[in-house]
Amino acid sequence: MLSPTDLAAKYRSNGRKLTPQRKLIFQLLHENEMHPTAELLFAEASAQMPGISLRTVYQTLSELVEMGELQMIDIGGGATRFDPNLGDHHHVVCVDCGQIRDVHVSGVSALRPSGAEDFVISEVGVVFQGVCSSCEKSRVKTVKSSRAKSPALQAKSSK
Amino acid sequence: MLSPTDLAAKYRSNGRKLTPQRKLIFQLLHENEMHPTAELLFAEASAQMPGISLRTVYQTLSELVEMGELQMIDIGGGATRFDPNLGDHHHVVCVDCGQIRDVHVSGVSALRPSGAEDFVISEVGVVFQGVCSSCEKSRVKTVKSSRAKSPALQAKSSK
DNA sequence: TATTTGTTCGCACGAATTGCTAATTAGAAA
């Protein structure tokens, strides 16, 4: 995580200013391991800086992504989530509660796609889907209802 | 791809009927390798069946997902895309034009995430990002404009 | 034929995110 000074420098080198709003959002991102959504961050930010606007949160997140200081995670489920972890890592998603966790996976760089010979690949992302332990426990025979929505679709609609 | 008869059977076994709308959408899905969005399919369907509603397209797609005959792809970029390919495969995305292509990748099942020991993993998805050959060609020094949106964000907003 | 069950369709609604712009501010320059 960038120090306040480095963050300021980063902004400056991008022709931008380090405002209190930006500083706060950056800090909140790094305090939160849960891959928060913009709305979530807005709620947290509002607590510490009443009056901050949701628009500013969205804007700041976009900028950070643009400056390479933040990664967007889009695994379905409605809102985009953000990950300040810039290191080499991947994600596991609980199909039940939707939590996303960072994981390390070895051997990813060795994967080769066949059928994309004409692509110049720049990045590879791996997403594991499963059920976390706490959801596993509370997983009664509710699974029965055959006409239930698929987890993916549930994620889409549940808010 | 299911034959018309098998498709009807599938629907029947789910307590559903194979209507002309459903038949058409299923067919269009399998004629299209581009992982279309609901809107795209709606456009194509409208051409052959004027009056079909967008609502029906969404509904039909959800049903197919639910019945396991269709896969949702959510790789950011705004709208959900659909893939009728049920086989074991993964995807490459062109960060420039947004096209998605199916690819085969060996060794995926051997990947093990560390940091998710308490998860029961059920699926693994790999997404490669890169630039396709046609975009590579038309990729002039336009890359210069440092303040340009990141590809991911562009995908989000461009429609 | 009457009834039940499943479908389609259109419209209203909702969530997530962006567009626009007037008012404000950070920070470089004087």
Added chain:
DNA sequence: TTTCTAATTAGCAATTCGTGCGAACAAATA
């Protein structure tokens, strides 16, 4: 330190992608 101005914020309108709902239809059943 004060000045100056490009950058930024706030906030509301507008958009995009979907979903909920109810009425009109259609098809299978009794």
